[in-house]
Amino acid sequence: MDDLCYGTGTTYLAGLTFGGTWGLIEGLRGHTPNFKLRINTVLNSVTRRGPYIGNSCGILAMGYNSINGIISNMRGKHDAMNNVASGALIGAIFKSTAGIKAAATASVICAATAGTWTALKQYFFKY
Structure with missing residues (x-):
């Protein structure tokens, strides 16, 4: 939370x-x-x-x-896979009313952003 x-x-x-x-x-x-x-x-x-x-x-x-x-x-467990999956799901949900192509694009962008954020966080904060 x-x-x-x-x-x-x-x-x-x-x-x-x-x-x-x-x-x-x-x-x-x-x-x-x-x-x-x-x-x-x-x-x-x-x-x-x-x-x-x-x-x-x-x-x-x-x-x-x-x-x-x-x-x-x-x-x-809490790992990078959860973060990328969460990014993909929220991107698809967020743009779901704009059509399949827009939802898929947003899903990929959000998943990539979540993955990048997770990698940077693990690199800089080593948790």
């Missing part, structure tokens, strides 16, 4: 920061003649991108950690 709490929160904040920065850059690139309109454009862009990316990342992290916990309990 620790992974669920801190993993979801950290991922949400990272997504919010990334999305907010993306929105800030997008808003500053806009061509508005008036300073007040530019500020409004920047604020609109930040509040459009930040929460969208943050919420998506938070949902993915919550689902990943939940599925990972379930798989770990069912198998009786």
Whole structure:
């Protein structure tokens, strides 16, 4: 449950920061003649991108950690295979309404991300 709490929160904040920065850059690139309109454009862009990316990342992290916990309990061990399988499942579930091709693509991307994260964590923290 620790992974669920801190993993979801950290991922949400990272997504919010990334999305907010993306929105800030997008808003500053806009061509508005008036300073007040530019500020409004920047604020609109930040509040459009930040929460969208943050919420998506938070949902993915919550689902990943939940599925990972379930798989770990069912198998009786916590290893890299659980992490990759959890990534694949949450990617497929997250994009399941967009069609099979999108779900398969998201599944591969999430599984690769989970595998990379697991390898980096094992390399740097040697647990």
